[in-house]
Amino acid sequence: MSKRLQVGIIGAGRMGKIHAATLAFHAPEAEPLAIADLDREAAREVAERCGIPVVAGCAEDILGDPRIEAVVVCSPTDTHAGMVTMAAQRGKHIFCEKPIAHGLAKIDAALAAVEQAGVKLQVGFNRRFDASFARVRQAVASGEIGTPHLLHIVSRDPAPPPLSYIGHSGGIFLDMTIHDFDMARFLIGDEVQEVYTAAAVRVDPAIEAAGDLDTALIVLRFGGGAIGSIDNSRRAVYGYDQRVEVFGSEGAIATSNCYPNQASISTAAAVRRDLPLHFFKERYADSFVNELRAFVETVVHDKPVPVTGADGRIPVVMALAARLSHDQHRPVRLSEIEGDQAAASPKPYA
Ligand SMILES: NC(=O)c1ccc[n+]([C@@H]2O[C@H](COP(=O)([O-])OP(=O)(O)OC[C@H]3O[C@@H](n4cnc5c(N)ncnc54)[C@H](O)[C@@H]3O)[C@@H](O)[C@H]2O)c1
Numbered sequence: 001m002s003k004r005l006q007v008g009i010i011g012a013g014r015m016g017k018i019h020a021a022t023l024a025f026h027a028p029e030a031e032p033l034a035i036a037d038l039d040r041e042a043a044r045e046v047a048e049r050c051g052i053p054v055v056a057g058c059a060e061d062i063l064g065d066p067r068i069e070a071v072v073v074c075s076p077t078d079t080h081a082g083m084v085t086m087a088a089q090r091g092k093h094i095f096c097e098k099p100i101a102h103g104l105a106k107i108d109a110a111l112a113a114v115e116q117a118g119v120k121l122q123v124g125f126n127r128r129f130d131a132s133f134a135r136v137r138q139a140v141a142s143g144e145i146g147t148p149h150l151l152h153i154v155s156r157d158p159a160p161p162p163l164s165y166i167g168h169s170g171g172i173f174l175d176m177t178i179h180d181f182d183m184a185r186f187l188i189g190d191e192v193q194e195v196y197t198a199a200a201v202r203v204d205p206a207i208e209a210a211g212d213l214d215t216a217l218i219v220l221r222f223g224g225g226a227i228g229s230i231d232n233s234r235r236a237v238y239g240y241d242q243r244v245e246v247f248g249s250e251g252a253i254a255t256s257n258c259y260p261n262q263a264s265i266s267t268a269a270a271v272r273r274d275l276p277l278h279f280f281k282e283r284y285a286d287s288f289v290n291e292l293r294a295f296v297e298t299v300v301h302d303k304p305v306p307v308t309g310a311d312g313r314i315p316v317v318m319a320l321a322a323r324l325s326h327d328q329h330r331p332v333r334l335s336e337i338e339g340d341q342a343a344a345s346p347k348p349y350a
Contacts, residue, residue, distance in 0.1 A: 092119060
C-alpha cells in the first residue's frame with residue numbers, strides 16, 4: 001500500500017461533498033485521488049474545492065483505476081450494491097453510504113463479493129461516531145445505568161425531502177428510520193427480535209400519493225428483554241430533533257439537541273433560545289469526519305471494521321419488518337423477514 005491511502009469518491013452530491021472534504025482536510029493518512037459523478041460538472045466543482053486531481057464522469061473510471069486502493073460510495077442507494085460488488089472484485093476497500101440496498105438479495109450478493117475478495121467494507125452509520133451517542137453506549141456497555149429496560153429515540157427531520165427523492169428513497173423506514181434502527185442495536189448492544197409500527201401521513205398528502213409515510217412510532221422488543229421506541233416525523237417546525245434516552249435498573253442517560261450557541265434570551269414575555277442545529281449536515285458534522293477517519297485507520301492499520309456489512313444488513317431487515325407491521329397492523333418478528341437465519345445468527349455484541 002502506498003504511503004497515504006489513495007481514495008476514489010463516487011458521487012458528488014450532498015454526502016460526496018462532505019466525505020470529499022473530510023478526505024482532503026481531516027484525514028492525513030488518506031489522499032482523495034479522484035471523484036466521479038454522472039454530472040461531471042458537480043464532480044469538477046468538488047474536486048476544485050478539495051484539490052482532487054482526477055475528475056471522472058462515471059464510476060467505472062474510478063473502479064478501474066489501479067492506483068485507487070479504497071472507494072467511498074456516495075451515489076444513490078440503488079447503485080450501492082453494484083458499486084460494492086465491482087469495487088470488491090477489483091480488490092478495493094469500500095466505505096458505502098447507508099443503506100447498502102433496499103432488498104436483502106442485493107445486499108447478500110454484495111456482501112458475498114466482499115467476503116470473497118477479503119476487502120474491508122464499512123457502512124455509513126455515522127451516528128455511532130457522535131460523541132453524545134457514544135457516551136450513551138458507554139454507559140450501557142459499562143453497566144453505569146444497570147440493565148437497560150427502556151430505550152427512547154426521537155428522530156424528526158426539519159422538513160421532508162423533495163418528492164423526487166422520496167420516489168427512489170425506499171420509503172421512510174429504509175431511508176430515515178434506518179439510522180434509528182442502527183442506533184437501537186448500537187446503544188442497547190442487543191438484537192431486536194420484533195417490531196410493531198403505527199404510522200401515518202400527517203405532514204403532506206403528496207407523500208401518501210408517492211406511496212410513503214411521514215410519521216411513525218415503532219415499538220422494538222430486544223432479545224434480552226429491553227423495550228424500545230422510535231418516534232419519527234419528516235417535519236418538526238422547530239428544526240432537527242435528535243434525542244435518545246436509555247432507562248435502566250440503576251439509572252438513566254439522556255442526550256439533548258445540539259444548538260449553534262449557548263445563549264438564552266430573556267424578555268418580559270419569555271425565556272428562549274435559538275433553534276437546534278438545522279439538519280444532518282450541521283448536527284452530525286463531527287460524526288461524518290470521525291467515521292471516515294475511522295475507515296481510513298481501519299484500512300491503513302488493518303484494524304477491525306467498526307460498522308460491518310452485517311451491521312449494514314440488519315437495519316434493512318428491521319425496516320422491512322417495520323413496513324410489514326404497518327401494512328398488516330400487527331407485530332412482526334425479524335425472523336419472518338429472513339427465515340430462520342436471523343434467529344440462528346450470533347449476536348455481534350455478545
Ligand atoms: N449518512 C447520512 O446521514 C446520509 C445523509 C444523506 C444521504 N445519505 C445516503 O447517501 C447516498 C447519497 O445521498 P445524497 O443525499 O448525497 O444524494 P445526492 O442526490 O445529493 O447525490 C448523489 C450524486 O450521485 C450522482 N450519481 C448518480 N448515479 C451515479 C453513478 N452511477 N455514478 C456516479 N455518480 C452518480 C448524482 O449525479 C448525484 O450528484 C444515499 O444512499 C443516501 O441514503 C446518507
